[in-house]
Amino acid sequence: MSLISSFFAFDIVLFVGAFLLLFAVVDALGTVPIFMALTEHYPDDRRRIIRQAIIISTAILVVFSLFGWLIFDAFGITIDDFRIAGGIVLFAVALDHLRGGDIRTRGLEPSDMAAFPLATPLLAGPGAISTVIIISGPPYSPLLALIVIAINSLLAYLILSSSNWVRKFLGKNGASALSRITALLIAALAVSFVVGGITDIVKGI
Secondary structure (H helix, E strand, C coil), X not given: XXXXXXXXXXXXXXXXXXXXXXHHHHCHHHHHHHHHHHCCCCHHHHXXXXXXHHHHHHXXXXXXXXXXXHHHHHHCCCHHHHHHHHHHHHHHHHHHHHHCCCCCCCCCCHHHHHHHHHHHHHHCCHHHHHHHHHCCCCCCCHHHXXXXXXXXXXXXXXXXXXXXXXXXXXXXXXXXXXXXXXXXXXXXXHHHHHHHHHHHHHHHC
16 A cells, blocks of 8 residues: 555544544543633633643644654554553553542643643643554554544544533532542553554464
């Protein structure tokens, strides 16, 4: 397959799987209670904070989806190496979600808050970066990854923009439970990444 055809390769089954994976890792719904707590004292700035956070997180994911493989070549890293490393990172992300934690950033200004911690590491953290690099390569494609990133960014914007409604609908306990369930899904996917990477390496020996 040529470079151009591999860039534009698209498969609906792979697309759905990649979309669900990135949606689970980004976990915009699970970010809602954190976002509400962070912006408790800045209700009038919430729209602006969301816009800035989405722009920054999208840019980070696009850059890594397009140029992540150049880093691989520069450091002699294979996709199986990264699958294993990415799986470990995803598992760590899942553990963080399962453990929860105190909000330590209440004193940040709105402009700072959009970049950290909302854009990264909440929306475009190590897990999401690992995911977009993986779904940019075979059997996926860069075009598929860009579409998945765009849709997930749009959904994250809509979810965070509707944070008041989402919080009321789910309730504090509902949002917390959803975040924990999503964390378990991420952990399972992380294990599959590690097992797949190790299996391919063993087959190649």
